[in-house]
Amino acid sequence: MNAVSDQPGMASTQSRLLAERLRQSVLDGGFAPGTRLNEVHLARSLSVSRTPLRAALQTLAGEGLLHHTPNRGFTVPALSLGTIIDAYEMRALAEGLAARFAAERGITDALRLQLEASLAEGERSLASDAADGERRRLYAEANEAFHGAIQEAAKSDLVKDVLRICQRVPQTSAHNIVAFELADMRERHAAHQRIYEAIICREPREAEQQMRQHVLSVKMSMARWYTSHLSSASSSTSRQPREPETSGLPQNKRTRRGR
Amino acid sequence: MNAVSDQPGMASTQSRLLAERLRQSVLDGGFAPGTRLNEVHLARSLSVSRTPLRAALQTLAGEGLLHHTPNRGFTVPALSLGTIIDAYEMRALAEGLAARFAAERGITDALRLQLEASLAEGERSLASDAADGERRRLYAEANEAFHGAIQEAAKSDLVKDVLRICQRVPQTSAHNIVAFELADMRERHAAHQRIYEAIICREPREAEQQMRQHVLSVKMSMARWYTSHLSSASSSTSRQPREPETSGLPQNKRTRRGR
DNA sequence: CAATGAGTAAGTGTATTCACTTTAATGAAG
DNA sequence: CTTCATTAAAGTGAATACACTTACTCATTG
Numbered sequence: 001m002n003a004v005s006d007q008p009g010m011a012s013t014q015s016r017l018l019a020e021r022l023r024q025s026v027l028d029g030g031f032a033p034g035t036r037l038n039e040v041h042l043a044r045s046l047s048v049s050r051t052p053l054r055a056a057l058q059t060l061a062g063e064g065l066l067h068h069t070p071n072r073g074f075t076v077p078a079l080s081l082g083t084i085i086d087a088y089e090m091r092a093l094a095e096g097l098a099a100r101f102a103a104e105r106g107i108t109d110a111l112r113l114q115l116e117a118s119l120a121e122g123e124r125s126l127a128s129d130a131a132d133g134e135r136r137r138l139y140a141e142a143n144e145a146f147h148g149a150i151q152e153a154a155k156s157d158l159v160k161d162v163l164r165i166c167q168r169v170p171q172t173s174a175h176n177i178v179a180f181e182l183a184d185m186r187e188r189h190a191a192h193q194r195i196y197e198a199i200i201c202r203e204p205r206e207a208e209q210q211m212r213q214h215v216l217s218v219k220m221s222m223a224r225w226y227t228s229h230l231s232s233a234s235s236s237t238s239r240q241p242r243e244p245e246t247s248g249l250p251q252n253k254r255t256r257r258g259r
Numbered sequence: 260m261n262a263v264s265d266q267p268g269m270a271s272t273q274s275r276l277l278a279e280r281l282r283q284s285v286l287d288g289g290f291a292p293g294t295r296l297n298e299v300h301l302a303r304s305l306s307v308s309r310t311p312l313r314a315a316l317q318t319l320a321g322e323g324l325l326h327h328t329p330n331r332g333f334t335v336p337a338l339s340l341g342t343i344i345d346a347y348e349m350r351a352l353a354e355g356l357a358a359r360f361a362a363e364r365g366i367t368d369a370l371r372l373q374l375e376a377s378l379a380e381g382e383r384s385l386a387s388d389a390a391d392g393e394r395r396r397l398y399a400e401a402n403e404a405f406h407g408a409i410q411e412a413a414k415s416d417l418v419k420d421v422l423r424i425c426q427r428v429p430q431t432s433a434h435n436i437v438a439f440e441l442a443d444m445r446e447r448h449a450a451h452q453r454i455y456e457a458i459i460c461r462e463p464r465e466a467e468q469q470m471r472q473h474v475l476s477v478k479m480s481m482a483r484w485y486t487s488h489l490s491s492a493s494s495s496t497s498r499q500p501r502e503p504e505t506s507g508l509p510q511n512k513r514t515r516r517g518r
Numbered sequence: 519c520a521a522t523g524a525g526t527a528a529g530t531g532t533a534t535t536c537a538c539t540t541t542a543a544t545g546a547a548g
Numbered sequence: 549c550t551t552c553a554t555t556a557a558a559g560t561g562a563a564t565a566c567a568c569t570t571a572c573t574c575a576t577t578g
Contacts (some may be wrong), residue, residue: 013560014562036560039529050564051563054314054530058321061318061321062319062320063322071529083416086415096352156343156349181558251329313561329561331540331559331562
């Protein structure tokens with residue numbers, strides 16, 4: 001009955017794969033904020049049964065990426081600008097701590113190489129005369145690699161979890177916006193280099209301080225961009241009574257005859 | 260078939276109640292670290308079917324309170340002292356942020372009263388000549404009320420979630436140990452008062468700084484206590500291959516006949 | 519015509535069953 | 549006595565079936 005058996009690459013279980021896919025979808029803004037996820041339709045559209053789907057949804061709800069209401073199911077929360085700014089504030093502290101740990105504990109050669117590679121990649125993306133969108137994509141990639149490497153170097157599951165929570169902001173997620181103007185990107189790149197040096201030199205306080213400033217400056221750029229571009233749209237006060245607006249697939253026909 | 264129907268107080272669903280109970284159990288150390296949770300046995304002992312139990316477990320796993328391995332089920336992670344210390348480090352930052360937010364945003368009268376009540380309660384517990392254990396219990400209660408009120412005052416779901424993660428440390432959980440010696444408790448109480456004043460006076464930086472110091476000092480006490488009292492026991496390096504040691508109820512007979 | 523209430527479809531919560539994986543006891547072979 | 553293969557029991561993952569709740573349509577009534 002199962003189509004894919006004895007496949008070597010198939011390490012994980014269905015629920016986990018689903019959780020991964022859905023997490024990605026939610027973070028990428030695949031579902032409109034406030035959307036109500038219909039289990040039956042979602043299951044059909046993903047070609048799975050409800051059981052593993054629910055498993056995935058429960059997990060995501062535990063992670064705080066979805067909200068659950070007892071007899072109404074799962075919804076993707078709508079975040080206000082204030083919430084997003086708070087998240088950056090928290091993230092500045094958490095990433096700062098990660099940088100501090102990395103500096104305190106020292107990093108493996110592999111991670112040092114990854115850091116250097118991401119810096120080089122960022123440099124290249126800034127130097128290239130590629131189209132603006134393409135440059136941005138490249139830089140976003142380098143940026144993610146840089147921060148990822150530091151989080152790894154921190155060697156703390158807890159810090160990683162906290163950062164996951166801080167970045168559970170749909171739409172605004174790191175790799176979507178990241179760098180807003182070329183000048184901003186240059187500034188960020190310089191900050192990355194300072195952070196790298198502080199870590200290599202094993203200077204915890206300096207690394208933490210630099211990282212905090214860096215993230216807070218990203219916060220500023222984001223807020224500026226957000227207010228000037230979106231302003232009105234999707235600025236709801238988190239979990240206010242919003243209209244259902246279900247999703248997961250069509251909810252079309254509703255044919256009935258009188259009693 | 261369901262025994263409890265049309266009951267007025269029954270607001271929530273079975274899975275949620277279970278999640279709550281289990282969360283409490285895990286935090287209170289109801290399951291030994293490293294224990295493997297057997298779904299069938301646990302379900303029987305809790306008088307529920309596997310479905311809602313699994314739902315609860317998935318949620319807790321999402322929260323990071325349990326660990327899940329594909330075909331082996333859920334386990335309660337064993338934490339090393341290092342991990343616990345890291346948690347305090349993160350918690351210092353998060354609670355500091357909460358205090359800052361509270362000072363920035365101002366607190367409602369209700370919360371101000373709760374803060375004052377908890378301070379008074381702490382004072383009383385320190386002044387009383389009750390038995391040491393009893394005093395400790397009282398102080399722990401006041402302590403929890405104090406920190407809880409500030410977390411509320413921060414008005415940030417994200418900060419609350421982060422703090423939940425930082426306190427997801429079984430056994431060592433806040434209300435279990437908290438204050439170690441009378442002198443420590445006095446020092447803590449004084450810190451609480453300073454924090455309270457900073458918040459009332461709307462001085463964000465001061466509030467944040469005081470709170471950070473406060474939590475870090477708790478960290479020190481905890482580490483001192485931990486090393487002198489437990490030292491060897493339950494100091495494993497997080498997620499190392501530990502022997503199964505299942506739980507949930509007995510696994511007794513194993514009768515079989517040869518092929 | 520608006521308000522209200524019954525009845526029904528859609529949707530979520532839970533139970534049960536089946537399939538697949540892991541685990542460990544047993545016994546044969548070296 | 550140790551090692552390894554065999555094999556069934558126990559356990560988890562997934563699917564299906566059923567129960568209960570919510571929400572909507574429509575008809576009735578004042």
